[in-house]
Amino acid sequence: MVSYLFGIVAKKGIQVKGETLAQCFLCNKGPTFGHNVSHSKRRTNRVWLPNVHKAVIRWGGRPRRIYICTRCLRTQAKLPR
Numbered sequence: 908m909v910s911y912l913f914g915i916v917a918k919k920g921i922q923v924k925g926e927t928l929a930q931c932f933l934c935n936k937g938p939t940f941g942h943n944v945s946h947s948k949r950r951t952n953r954v955w956l957p958n959v960h961k962a963v964i965r966w967g968g969r970p971r972r973i974y975i976c977t978r979c980l981r982t983q984a985k986l987p988r
């Protein structure tokens with residue numbers, strides 16, 4: 908079932924060359940899976956994507972453009988320069 912849901916992720920253009928773009932570089936937060944539940948309790952598969960943004964952070968002493976989640980973005984902003 909999870910492989911089927913990864914198909915949904917690919918359809919949304921999140922997965923490129925087997926690499927999940929909707930994943931945080933720092934904490935590895937990625938897509939989570941579950942059900943939409945209608946009023947009649949009919950369940951259909953759905954996927955939640957993390958709120959990731961492209962950001963430039965210092966990695967190994969050099970600036971690097973990566974995708975990180977908003978939680979890690981906030982943590983980065985609070986780190987001493």
Ligand SMILES: [Zn+2]
Binds near residue numbers: 931932976
């Ligand atoms: Zn993160």
